[in-house]
Amino acid sequence: MSLVPRLPHVSAVAVAALLLAADPASAQDPVETFYKGRQISLYVGSSVGGGYDTYARLLARYLTYTIPGKPTIIPQNMPGAASNKLAYFINTIAPKDGTAIGAIFPGAIVEPLIGNKVQVNHDPSKLVYLGSANDDVFLCLARKDAAVKTFTDLYTRELTVGASDEGGSTRDFPAVLNNLLGTRFRIVTGYAGTKEITLALERGEVQGICGLSWPSISTQHPEWFTNGLVTILAQEHATGHPEVNKMGVPLTVQFAKSADDRQVMELIYSQTTFGRPYVMPPGTPPERVMALRRAFMAALRDPELQADARKRRLDVEPMAGEDLQAMVAKIYATAPAIVERAKQAQVYRPAGR
DSSP: OOSSSOOOOOOOHHHHHHHHOOGGGGGOOOOHHHHOOOOOOOOOOOOSHHHHHHHHHHHHHHHHHHTTOOOOOEEOOOOOOHHHHHHHHHHHHSSSSSEEEEEETTTHHHHHOOOOTTTTOOOOOGGGEEEEEEOOOOEEEEEEESOSSSGGGGGSSOOEEEOTTTTTTTOOOOOOOOHHHOOOEEEEEEOHHHHHHEEEEHHSSSSEEEEHHHHHHHOTHHHHHHTTOEEEEEEEESSOOOOHTTTOOOBBGGGGGSSSHHHHHHHHHHHHHHSEEEOOOOOOOOHHHHHHHHHHHHHTTOOHHHHHHTTOOOOOOOHHHHHHHHHHHHHSSSSSSHHHHHHHHTOOOOOOO
């Protein structure tokens, strides 16, 4: 007769589970397991060397080390249609397994709601938001030799500003101010981008710019403020940039004539609050979204990344993915009457027409 006690039957799976529970170090995080040895494509909706590209490549170097499994991150540029091409790709074509991230323009988030372009065919409210790298504050600038010296001068004096085409902030933002506040911007469109507009300003071809971000200007043209080329007339933002606020520069929303007008302006300016948004395809597994959101914030808060950003004169003010997701949902729940007014406010009507 055997003296060894009989043990109840235990399956191999149960034994393995018991062993893993007994040794937590041997248990594998499923997210880490998935990403280990993999590659993430970080698509950038602009050309190489631009501001969005610079931010994305900086993020990629640090994000690799904060994602469980430390996957390789490969930036790839996909410019076109003010990054609406990339937004469409992420929304409909990109793999939904957590290996695709898109760095899109904030305009690609609000354009389908309040824009007047029929070719936009993606739904930003369905995207998964990883977060935003910074809060962009847009400005209206005038050359010092222009007749316009303050924002209120624009009610009686005309200022010729350079702009890209419809859908760009340099074209749409001054049109909004003309329609809602009664300013007198004369908008010259057709410039390929901000590089060409700023060159036109320096040459004296135009008298100003309205709709260019403070981080971009202060990084690319700090000499404008040391040599006295320009005056900052106003900030196109709900609260303003701390550095610019200290200069006493007013907010355009302060000149709104009614509560509804201010709501329209804040809806249009909402895109400036998430200046560098990063998105993922709808349907990405929630546990991977959660891990990537944590990794995104950890990377942007890393002291080494912050120091690297300062050397490059880049503003890094991260917004969490959950907060950005909630903000986009709120934007898309705006009352239809306000949405329609926002659309109409962006229609440029040249003086005398």
